[in-house]
Amino acid sequence: MSIVMINGGSRENGNTNLLSARAVHGLEVDIIQLDEYNISPIVDERHAEGGFSEVADDFMQVMDRVMEYDKIIFATPIYWYTMTGTMKQFIDRWSQAMREDRYHDLRERMARKKGYVIAVGGDSPYIKGLPLLQQFKYIFDFVHLPFEGYVLGQANKPGEIEQDKKALYSADLLNQTLKEDT
Amino acid sequence: MSIVMINGGSRENGNTNLLSARAVHGLEVDIIQLDEYNISPIVDERHAEGGFSEVADDFMQVMDRVMEYDKIIFATPIYWYTMTGTMKQFIDRWSQAMREDRYHDLRERMARKKGYVIAVGGDSPYIKGLPLLQQFKYIFDFVHLPFEGYVLGQANKPGEIEQDKKALYSADLLNQTLKEDT
Amino acid sequence: MSIVMINGGSRENGNTNLLSARAVHGLEVDIIQLDEYNISPIVDERHAEGGFSEVADDFMQVMDRVMEYDKIIFATPIYWYTMTGTMKQFIDRWSQAMREDRYHDLRERMARKKGYVIAVGGDSPYIKGLPLLQQFKYIFDFVHLPFEGYVLGQANKPGEIEQDKKALYSADLLNQTLKEDT
Amino acid sequence: MSIVMINGGSRENGNTNLLSARAVHGLEVDIIQLDEYNISPIVDERHAEGGFSEVADDFMQVMDRVMEYDKIIFATPIYWYTMTGTMKQFIDRWSQAMREDRYHDLRERMARKKGYVIAVGGDSPYIKGLPLLQQFKYIFDFVHLPFEGYVLGQANKPGEIEQDKKALYSADLLNQTLKEDT
Numbered sequence: 001m002s003i004v005m006i007n008g009g010s011r012e013n014g015n016t017n018l019l020s021a022r023a024v025h026g027l028e029v030d031i032i033q034l035d036e037y038n039i040s041p042i043v044d045e046r047h048a049e050g051g052f053s054e055v056a057d058d059f060m061q062v063m064d065r066v067m068e069y070d071k072i073i074f075a076t077p078i079y080w081y082t083m084t085g086t087m088k089q090f091i092d093r094w095s096q097a098m099r100e101d102r103y104h105d106l107r108e109r110m111a112r113k114k115g116y117v118i119a120v121g122g123d124s125p126y127i128k129g130l131p132l133l134q135q136f137k138y139i140f141d142f143v144h145l146p147f148e149g150y151v152l153g154q155a156n157k158p159g160e161i162e163q164d165k166k167a168l169y170s171a172d173l174l175n176q177t178l179k180e181d182t
Numbered sequence: 183m184s185i186v187m188i189n190g191g192s193r194e195n196g197n198t199n200l201l202s203a204r205a206v207h208g209l210e211v212d213i214i215q216l217d218e219y220n221i222s223p224i225v226d227e228r229h230a231e232g233g234f235s236e237v238a239d240d241f242m243q244v245m246d247r248v249m250e251y252d253k254i255i256f257a258t259p260i261y262w263y264t265m266t267g268t269m270k271q272f273i274d275r276w277s278q279a280m281r282e283d284r285y286h287d288l289r290e291r292m293a294r295k296k297g298y299v300i301a302v303g304g305d306s307p308y309i310k311g312l313p314l315l316q317q318f319k320y321i322f323d324f325v326h327l328p329f330e331g332y333v334l335g336q337a338n339k340p341g342e343i344e345q346d347k348k349a350l351y352s353a354d355l356l357n358q359t360l361k362e363d364t
Numbered sequence: 365m366s367i368v369m370i371n372g373g374s375r376e377n378g379n380t381n382l383l384s385a386r387a388v389h390g391l392e393v394d395i396i397q398l399d400e401y402n403i404s405p406i407v408d409e410r411h412a413e414g415g416f417s418e419v420a421d422d423f424m425q426v427m428d429r430v431m432e433y434d435k436i437i438f439a440t441p442i443y444w445y446t447m448t449g450t451m452k453q454f455i456d457r458w459s460q461a462m463r464e465d466r467y468h469d470l471r472e473r474m475a476r477k478k479g480y481v482i483a484v485g486g487d488s489p490y491i492k493g494l495p496l497l498q499q500f501k502y503i504f505d506f507v508h509l510p511f512e513g514y515v516l517g518q519a520n521k522p523g524e525i526e527q528d529k530k531a532l533y534s535a536d537l538l539n540q541t542l543k544e545d546t
Numbered sequence: 547m548s549i550v551m552i553n554g555g556s557r558e559n560g561n562t563n564l565l566s567a568r569a570v571h572g573l574e575v576d577i578i579q580l581d582e583y584n585i586s587p588i589v590d591e592r593h594a595e596g597g598f599s600e601v602a603d604d605f606m607q608v609m610d611r612v613m614e615y616d617k618i619i620f621a622t623p624i625y626w627y628t629m630t631g632t633m634k635q636f637i638d639r640w641s642q643a644m645r646e647d648r649y650h651d652l653r654e655r656m657a658r659k660k661g662y663v664i665a666v667g668g669d670s671p672y673i674k675g676l677p678l679l680q681q682f683k684y685i686f687d688f689v690h691l692p693f694e695g696y697v698l699g700q701a702n703k704p705g706e707i708e709q710d711k712k713a714l715y716s717a718d719l720l721n722q723t724l725k726e727d728t
Contacts, residue, residue: 011226035223041268042261043217044193047340079224080324081317082264085274086223089267127683127693128320130676131313134498135263137673138310142262147673158229169715309501309511312494316680319491329491351533375590399587405632406625407581408557411704443588445684446628449635450587456631492684495677502627502674522593 001070001114001181003029008076008087010035015155016120018162020075023118023151023171027178030069034086037062042092052096059093060100067106071114071178072145074136078121082132091139098143111144114181116174120167122156149174183252183296183363185211190258190269192217197337198302200344202257205300205333205353209360212251216268219244224274234278241275242282249288253296253360254327256318260303264314273321280325293326296363298356302349304338331356365434365478365545367393372440372451374399379519380484382526384439387482387515387535391542394433398450401426406456416460423457424464431470435478435542436509438500442485446496455503462507475508478545480538484531486520513538547616547660547727550576554622554633561701562666564708566621569664569697569717573724576615580632583608588638598642605639606646613652617660617724618691620682624667628678637685644689657690660727662720666713668702695720 005024009016037058045052066072076083083091097103117136121129129152140147151174153167154160161167187206191198219240227234248254258265265273279285299318303311311334322329333356335349336342343349369388373380401422409416430436440447447455461467481500485493493516504511515538517531518524525531551570555562583604591598612618622629629637643649663682667675675698686693697720699713700706707713 009226010224011229014226035225041217041266041271042192044191044196044259044261047193077226079226079274079277080270081320082270084223085267085271088262088264088270089223092261092267095261123320123324126696127679130680131316133673134313134676138263138305138313142305150672165719166716169719170712173712173715308514309497312498315491316494332490347537348534351537352530355529355533373590374588375593378590399589405581405630405635406556408555408560408623408625411557441590443590443638443641444634444688445681446634448587449631449638452626452628452634453587453631456625459625487684487688495680495684498677499627502669502677506626506669 002068003027003071003073003178004066004069005029005031005073005075006066006087006090007031007033008074008084008090010084010086011077013158014077015153015158015161016075016077016118018159019120019151019153019167019171020073020118022168023073023174024178025175027175030065032062032065034090039090039093041089042096044095046095046099052099059090062090063093063097067109069113071116073116073118075118078119078125078129078132081128082135094143107144111146113145114148115140115145116148117150118171119150120153120155120161122154125152125154149177184250185209185253185255185360186248186251187211187213187255187257188248188269188272189213189215190256190266190272192266192268193259195340196259197335197340197343198257198259198300200341201302201333201335201349201353202255202300204350205255205356206360207357209357212247214244214247216272221272221275223271224278226277228277228281234281241272244272245279249291251295253298255298255300257300260301260307260311260314263310264317265301276325289326293328295327296330297322297327298330299332300353301332302335302337302343304336307334307336331359366432367391367435367437367542368430368433369393369395369437369439370430370451370454371395371397372438372448374448374450375441377522378441379517379522379525380439380441380482382523383484383515383517383531383535384437384482386532387437387538388542389539391539394429396426396429398454403454403457405453406460408459410459410463416463423454426454427457427461431473433477435480437480437482439482442483442489442493442496445492446499447483458507471508475510477509478512479504479509480512481514482535483514484517484519484525486518489516489518513541548614549573549617549619549724550578550612550615551619551621552612552633552636553577553579554620554630556581556630556632557623559704560623561699561704561707562621562623562664564705565666565697565699565713565717566619566664568714569619569720570724571721573721576611578608578611580636585636585639587635588642590641592641592645597645605636608636609639609643613655615659617662619662619664621664624665624671624675624678627674628681629665640689653690657692659691660694661686661691662694663696664717665696666699666701666707668700671698671700695723
């Protein structure tokens with residue numbers, strides 16, 4: 001099965017990247033570094049006459065790319081106890097995607113994929129990161145994407161994730177799962 | 183006491199705006215419509231040599247304006263079970279603000295203010311919006327801003343918030359609290 | 365529609381009782397004060413040969429009584445951030461009830477009822493009581509009981525609930541809903 | 547450092563017991579199987595004249611025993627998305643203990659201990675068990691007991707916990723931590 005990883009962080013070689021790299025080590029993965037794309041905030045026109053206006057940015061291109069894969073990994077540093085604003089801007093635009101003709105069957109397609117979350121935070125992520133996981137569950141449920149698992153990690157300074165054995169092991173387990181399911 | 187409302191929505195006359203307007207009816211309030219400003223995503227340079235680079239956008243101007251007030255109301259539609267990406271981008275940048283000289287005492291100043299949240303969602307916000315409230319609690323705690331209360335509302339179509347009596351009453355109660363505390 | 369209220373508290377005229385009384389004012393309600401019954405802790409024999417042993421206590425009698433009604437209100441003080449042990453002991457026994465012949469259709473029957481929660485706590489229930497609400501949602505979902513609404517209240521000393529206007533209003537709203545639905 | 551484990555389950559050789567045994571393998575631990583004791587539900591007399599009545603059961607004996615140790619592990623099956631009623635009844639009584647003369651310094655004593663949680667559930671514990679963890683955090687915070695970590699596990703049928711590699715590894719890590727800290 002093919003894999004895409006959507007990375008919401010902004011720090012090269014950040015802890016989230018290190019942990020994510022471990023989770024997909026030895027696998028072919030299309031990594032989308034969201035901050036390299038121009039993705040505008042959603043303008044909510046769900047109830048506007050004529051619906052959503054077309055937006056001249058990279059969103060649809062990124063979304064199309066994501067939808068090509070069987071497994072979607074959302075990798076995000078935990079900023080202020082939830083996903084980064086960059087990742088949130090991307091997800092917000094799904095409201096628009098779901099109203100596009102080419103995504104009339106988004107849920108049917110998502111239902112056949114598998115979703116994963118990798119999230120690394122510095123301030124007690126094993127407790128204060130739990131609402132984020134609950135939100136990802138709601139998000140996945142809404143689009144019918146099965147929530148197949150998550151990896152939490154605790155780290156602040158560069159490289160610190162290497163101290164979090166539980167996170168490393170969870171990433172290794174995810175790696176194994178992804179490999180067995182290929 | 184002076185009041186600022188930070189609005190994270192994108193829809194003019196959206197339900198969040200209607201409910202928020204009710205909460206501050208008859209009060210002098212500085213309303214900051216975040217999507218009217220150019221606020222870049224944070225680039226995490228907390229651990230970079232030289233620290234954060236200066237960013238040529240409107241963030242500091244907006245942040246300075248927020249900090250002038252005694253009460254801060256965060257008003258956001260609930261998109262995908264949490265605050266809008268636009269509001270998140272703004273809050274993400276606090277990590278940078280906290281490292282600026284002029285905000286060396288941000289927590290001391292926040293501790294003397296009062297924080298409120300108004301959040302309106304379409305998909306079971308009274309249950310699925312609860313993780314968002316928990317996150318705001320963590321956010322406020324981190325900067326020492328007292329969490330004085332919140333108003334949840336359920337609405338989807340334009341104007342629908344008028345059907346949510348509990349939300350309207352909570353907004354009225356908040357209005358009363360804000361007035362008595364002036 | 366007929367109404368039963370399951371009260372998990374232990375204090376006569378406690379704040380939970382006051383708020384609950386308000387929610388059902390003027391309605392015919394069967395109030396089950398759980399601590400007046402002898403309900404043993406569950407012994408998990410789901411996987412035992414022969415299944416659950418019969419227990420000589422009041423559980424089945426109480427459960428049968430609950431199931432006669434169309435609306436079920438769970439009213440509990442928040443002790444240590446969740447429902448009282450007394451209410452939890454009662455709900456734990458549902459695992460046994462669901463394996464009884466007479467409850468082979470428990471979910472079908474629950475699906476036609478409506479469930480409500482009233483919970484009053486002394487330590488920041490509007491934030492620290494939220495996990496309890498999420499758990500009730502999971503509990504209701506498991507037995508297919510629609511979660512029709514909740515009332516949170518903040519109170520510590522006897523009678524203090526009268527100061528929580530939001531709770532009182534929510535109880536009044538619930539009262540109105542229950543009446544209109546009769 | 548000395549260790550006590552409070553077990554809230556009811557099934558001999560249940561999955562929670564198996565996982566807990568692994569976490570304390572090779573360590574001297576005082577295991578308190580709560581269902582072997584007679585612990586009455588709390589009667590809330592915090593505001594009664596004369597305070598709490600003395601209760602002729604095993605609670606104080608169990609509580610005294612718990613307080614002798616440096617590390618407290620709460621091990622509970624997840625019944626209906628939270629701790630068992632049996633464990634909840636025990637914790638509810640803390641409200642009474644905190645008003646006893648001999649526990650006037652309960653918080654100071656707890657602050658010098660370390661607290662852990664082991665919880666095993668059958669219905670999506672990695673998501674639906676998260677509110678339970680948040681509650682334990684609140685409980686620990688209230689008595690000033692540092693929350694040093696938790697182990698979640700997924701299992702239903704007897705012995706099934708052996709399939710949950712993440713749980714086993716987390717238990718092993720906890721075991722190592724406990725040993726290094728002895």
